[in-house]
Amino acid sequence: MRVTQHPTFDPLPTPEILRVPLTPRGGVEAPTIRPAGTRVAAGERLATAVSQLDPWPIAPVAAEIVGTCSITLTNGRPVPAVELSTICDDSGVPEFLAPTLEAAPPADNDRGGWIDRLREAGLWIDRWTSPNLLAQLHDSLKRPIDTVVCSVLDGDPNLPIGAAIASQETERLITGVRRLAKITGATKILVVMQRRLLPDVAAAVKAAGGMSAVEMVNDYPQADPSILLATLLKRKLRPGRLPSDLGVLLVDSVAAVAVGRVEIDEQPMTSLPVALFHHSRNSTHLATMLVGSSLHDLLEVRQVASGGFVFRGGDVLRDRRISRHAVMAGSEIALHASPGPTSVNPDPCIRCGWCVEACPSNIHPAGLLDSVQRRDTKAAEHYGIAACVECGLCDYVCPSRLPILLGIRTMRKGGIKG
Amino acid sequence: MDTVLPITPEQPPPIEAPETVLLHSGMNVPGVFLTFASGAIFPMTAGIALYGWRAMLAIALVVSSAMSMAVVWRRIGLRGGQIRVAHMLWLSVVLAMMLPAHLAVNLENADWQVWPILPAAGATLVILNWLLGGLGVGRVHPVLATYLLMVALFGTILNPGSVLQRNSLFVGDVLDVGTGQPIAAIKDPWSSRPIVPSQAALRLPRASEQLHAFTRGNYDSWVSMDALVRDRVPPIQDLILGGQPGPIGMASIVAIAIGGLFLLYRGLIDYRIPLLIMLSLMLALYVLPVPIVISEKTDWRWLAIRDPRVGWATVMTFVHYEMLASPALFMAVFMATDPSVRPMAKWARAVYAIVIGILAAVSQRYISISGGPFVALLVGSLLTPYLDRLLRPKPLI
Numbered sequence: 053m054r055v056t057q058h059p060t061f062d063p064l065p066t067p068e069i070l071r072v073p074l075t076p077r078g079g080v081e082a083p084t085i086r087p088a089g090t091r092v093a094a095g096e097r098l099a100t101a102v103s104q105l106d107p108w109p110i111a112p113v114a115a116e117i118v119g120t121c122s123i124t125l126t127n128g129r130p131v132p133a134v135e136l137s138t139i140c141d142d143s144g145v146p147e148f149l150a151p152t153l154e155a156a157p158p159a160d161n162d163r164g165g166w167i168d169r170l171r172e173a174g175l176w177i178d179r180w181t182s183p184n185l186l187a188q189l190h191d192s193l194k195r196p197i198d199t200v201v202c203s204v205l206d207g208d209p210n211l212p213i214g215a216a217i218a219s220q221e222t223e224r225l226i227t228g229v230r231r232l233a234k235i236t237g238a239t240k241i242l243v244v245m246q247r248r249l250l251p252d253v254a255a256a257v258k259a260a261g262g263m264s265a266v267e268m269v270n271d272y273p274q275a276d277p278s279i280l281l282a283t284l285l286k287r288k289l290r291p292g293r294l295p296s297d298l299g300v301l302l303v304d305s306v307a308a309v310a311v312g313r314v315e316i317d318e319q320p321m322t323s324l325p326v327a328l329f330h331h332s333r334n335s336t337h338l339a340t341m342l343v344g345s346s347l348h349d350l351l352e353v354r355q356v357a358s359g360g361f362v363f364r365g366g367d368v369l370r371d372r373r374i375s376r377h378a379v380m381a382g383s384e385i386a387l388h389a390s391p392g393p394t395s396v397n398p399d400p401c402i403r404c405g406w407c408v409e410a411c412p413s414n415i416h417p418a419g420l421l422d423s424v425q426r427r428d429t430k431a432a433e434h435y436g437i438a439a440c441v442e443c444g445l446c447d448y449v450c451p452s453r454l455p456i457l458l459g460i461r462t463m464r465k466g467g468i469k470g
Numbered sequence: 471m472d473t474v475l476p477i478t479p480e481q482p483p484p485i486e487a488p489e490t491v492l493l494h495s496g497m498n499v500p501g502v503f504l505t506f507a508s509g510a511i512f513p514m515t516a517g518i519a520l521y522g523w524r525a526m527l528a529i530a531l532v533v534s535s536a537m538s539m540a541v542v543w544r545r546i547g548l549r550g551g552q553i554r555v556a557h558m559l560w561l562s563v564v565l566a567m568m569l570p571a572h573l574a575v576n577l578e579n580a581d582w583q584v585w586p587i588l589p590a591a592g593a594t595l596v597i598l599n600w601l602l603g604g605l606g607v608g609r610v611h612p613v614l615a616t617y618l619l620m621v622a623l624f625g626t627i628l629n630p631g632s633v634l635q636r637n638s639l640f641v642g643d644v645l646d647v648g649t650g651q652p653i654a655a656i657k658d659p660w661s662s663r664p665i666v667p668s669q670a671a672l673r674l675p676r677a678s679e680q681l682h683a684f685t686r687g688n689y690d691s692w693v694s695m696d697a698l699v700r701d702r703v704p705p706i707q708d709l710i711l712g713g714q715p716g717p718i719g720m721a722s723i724v725a726i727a728i729g730g731l732f733l734l735y736r737g738l739i740d741y742r743i744p745l746l747i748m749l750s751l752m753l754a755l756y757v758l759p760v761p762i763v764i765s766e767k768t769d770w771r772w773l774a775i776r777d778p779r780v781g782w783a784t785v786m787t788f789v790h791y792e793m794l795a796s797p798a799l800f801m802a803v804f805m806a807t808d809p810s811v812r813p814m815a816k817w818a819r820a821v822y823a824i825v826i827g828i829l830a831a832v833s834q835r836y837i838s839i840s841g842g843p844f845v846a847l848l849v850g851s852l853l854t855p856y857l858d859r860l861l862r863p864k865p866l867i
Contacts, residue, residue, distance in 0.1 A: 282867055393493075402606035434862070
């Protein structure tokens, strides 16, 4: 983005209905929730039991439980949720109170205790630029983690959420990263950023001691975990795998700030920063939204005309389409609204090789598409389907407008997984 | 619950981003080939300047016939649907640049009308493109196939022999050569050559013919390499800037280089291919056996630059003449970089370029200077599928 000043994320008014996801994982049994009609206070648990891998679903505001429902997240994943009817105060406006955690923090060196505290705080981070945090932390109990990497790079440079949050909440970011290093036992902390754009953050990181600010140009898709770790640490992370497999804990700045908020403010994660880029208006809308709000709420409050629009979660080139009712939680926080797709009749491949040149993973997208058309999984493996990070750059540059990304996804669904 | 966050009913102003995010780069297939064709404007202009209105007419005949044929041929079969007008425009422009200007209209001393060769070449190009796989599929460059077919059918008719004088640029008739006898030895470069009155063009011996005769031992008198480069070939400026008879697009090395730089700037071609072709061509020409002296017994030497009898300066000049008198640079910039024939991966492109450069050196020294580079490209492009398979990029992850 070419925003010269880092903007603030104004909180969106509390919607009347919130749908708080019960688990970030799709296709699993929903946790048991408290009975319908139960009134819950802000920060109170909504379920009676959850898996060890999942954060506790908590009420972002005072509300009444309506029941369970099915929702889709901003990464397009369907998950079960609990529907809440927010409770208004005397003036008829829903209360928006930032709750605090009731339990006292565990001892500094109690690694398991801190993981549980983050779970209790409803800390849910699982998006493209910041893989599943709780899963990485659980992994750290089983295998050594030597490095914590905090990425201040934004997946989409047009939506600089990470950079904005890092510049506004630098102290929480540093505290959060340091806490993650203590939990994992990592000895090295790297904060990756474009220092030229964030000189204050770089200076604060340097002054904090024990961590380094690493310069990196925020070219798309540099924030992708696989590309980032390959560039930064020369470690080869297969797309879809957790960085903890390679001894690294990777978070983005929004996640680090959320951890810092748990430690400093003792606040659970009830809201999150969100950015929507409106392609027709050429404008960016930033907001702090409650967990369980929907994209529809943002569009309504900001009066964003969106009839006939297509919405995407995450970077626009990755083309993860979502509905306007997608729910905000720990998944993608960078959103796009663009006019509906025009029908394109692709030309034959002219072998220009631009997809090969543009590919950050050094694979052969044109060869992959050819393999998909021939349903040749062996050739697809030869051309590097396992290394594809699905950044969509091949689709972007292809002059023939061939659906390369769609082909790769189709092939993966058919058996070859990254 | 100790912190109350403010509710802001009024809407904060949206942040204006100056650039629109696109879902696609905007470059499409016609755009690619039209940009390629734009790069050909530079050598084409030089050709029209030096070979006059006949060059312009020749280009028009080839391109228009190819376009008309493409419109018809698009309707034939599934593969016909893959023919794109912009692609055919680019290919026909390249083909037109490989043909001589004197084919336009008619030769005065020919027994038959030669101008139909030009529209026939355009039409053949479309048919061969269709036969060889259509857009982006073929392994043989359709222009190359068409050109080699034309050479096989019409042979010496395609050999150019004259160039316009300075006072007749663009508008002169390249066949207006007076008595028509070639001038034996040219000392002055074209830019400062005295104007011969009452004729627009001069019939000149081509450097490629002289070099070819030398490497084939076709001189009937004693000739050393030193004497050849000193007395028998035209000034090297004529090859670099222009002033030699030749096909339309090969009038000026500088114009070809500018066209190549334009295509590089627009990101359409990979610099490795022309660079490595020319470098490997030069190195191979230095190494390959070459006659030192043509006499009763021709004296061939490997690495002639190390032979004290000729001296490095003479060998370097000879090699430079060989490089500039052949269509190697044209082939390297406008044909070897064609998406349909060059490999897609970086290393494969490098190997492909080196192979073509070496083959071009061998074929132009021992077979034909004017056709050798094209034969090399034909062989090199056949290796492309194997190079693509063997030298695919190594995944980062």
